[in-house]
Amino acid sequence: MKKISCLILVILSLAEVSCKKFLSETNPNNVTLGSYFKTQNDFDLAVNGAYVQLRGLYNNRGAWVMGEMRSDNAHYDYKSSDQAVATLNRYAVADFLDDKYNNQTPAKWNAGFNAISAVNVIIDHIDDIKLTDASRNAILGQVKFIRALVYFDLVRFYGGVPIYKHAPLTREETYIPRASAQEVYDLVIADATDAAAKLDAPAFPQTGRATKGAALTLLGDVYVTLKKYDLAENALKQVTTMGYSLFPSYGDAFQLANKNGRESVFEIQFNTGLAVPQANTEASVYNFLPRMVNTTVVTGVNFNNVTTVGGFNTPTQDLISAYEAGDQRLDASIAIAEGSFNATDDFTATAVKSSVDYIPPAGKVGRPFPRKYLHAHAIGNQTNDDWPVYRYAEVLLLLAESLNQQGKSGAALPYLNAVRERAFGDASHNISTATQEGLQTIILKERRVELAFENKRWLDLVRTGNAIKVMNDFGVKQKAQYSYLQPGSYNVTQDRLLFPIPNAEILLNDKLTQNPGY
The missing domain is CATH 1.25.40.390 (Serine Threonine Protein Phosphatase 5, Tetratricopeptide repeat)
Incomplete structure (x- = not known):
């Protein structure tokens, strides 16, 4: 014991004498932004990381809750026994009862600013190494497109948001006020224009990366929005x-x-064929199916989506009726899960039928679901579909x-x-x-x-300019059909055209202001 104690004292003494020397040296295992970008491959990996952030912006649950369930295209399967916070919050968005504490609408905000952060790091360090003009343009063109796409999405759902053209390095640079919506649109146009100038036209088959065509399409969409x-x-x-x-x-x-x-x-890229941990999946169709203990009849794979993901983004009859007779898009977009609901509002499917002129047989219920994202896959809740943006x-x-x-x-x-x-x-x-x-x-x-x-x-x-009238009229029909809807639902006013700024962000940043009505 004495020898061990003495040895410890010696080690501590050596450490004390040598600490200044040790601390003054750079740890070769410590990677910083200033030392990361050494080769073009480093930039390529960083660009890939920026693309990954788009998954959360366009196909997470908040994206289709806000983009489709908020509209007259989709509703949900009400389950009285499911009082989970996430479930009730999705109901609230669809019914126009959401508030600033809703936990479904911040996901789009968070994914968007994660993507912006990833883009800005690349822009800030693009001159850390010498790149060919072609490589530099390809990198900057892609990330400018991503940033434009993200800000275009955010400004339409939330209104004016903070603008970050560079990665913030201080608290003062991080906690900034909201820009006006017009200022955000100005940045979107500038970024998309720059991206279109730097990127090449598409070559087929494509790689999934942004092209001049994608940038010009985004620019056209922005200009249509701005009239x-x-x-x-x-x-x-x-x-x-x-x-x-x-x-x-x-x-x-x-x-x-x-x-x-x-x-x-x-389109947002997914590939279940990659090896773990690189594998990534798109599984929204399991959210769109009715809640089933066994999804085999519909998906070909046994999966229980009762308590996890199912029952949302249900096509409305209003949408189904919008298809003209002979329109092949109806059958390709919407299918019918035929079967029955039990006493707890869970579904057992016995067949999948076409939605064209569907009439349920006696003793059966036909529950529509979006089929355009349902294709052969091997593992439940993991599909290989990409998500279309344009x-x-x-x-x-x-x-x-x-x-x-x-x-x-x-x-x-x-x-x-x-x-x-x-x-x-x-x-x-x-x-x-x-x-x-x-x-x-x-x-x-x-x-x-x-x-x-x-x-x-x-x-x-x-x-x-159709949202208020269309959705109030739609709400009248919904409340006549579904007794579980609250009297205050579908009270659509000007304030409801934007979603609330996530309350957690306002608590962190006292320079942010909330949208009216929240």
């Missing part, structure tokens, strides 16, 4: 010259074999809208009818003539059925 239709036309017409095309069948656009194909302008069909519809809103209705028809011909299989349902106002209504309805469950519907209602 700058001539600028939108200019951006979107360029996209039509880049080799994109529609698949012959609508359902083909979502097949796993066609990921990043000629109809894809930009498809070429939307480019055509945005271009048709931008032309029509300038009074060029005749010029808009070929772009609209290209989408409709694919939907109906021939030109029999082409639109031949309409007033400017009438054609705008047709285009917006076309967007609804073409882009169903791609998180576009709520944003379309807001940007076109």
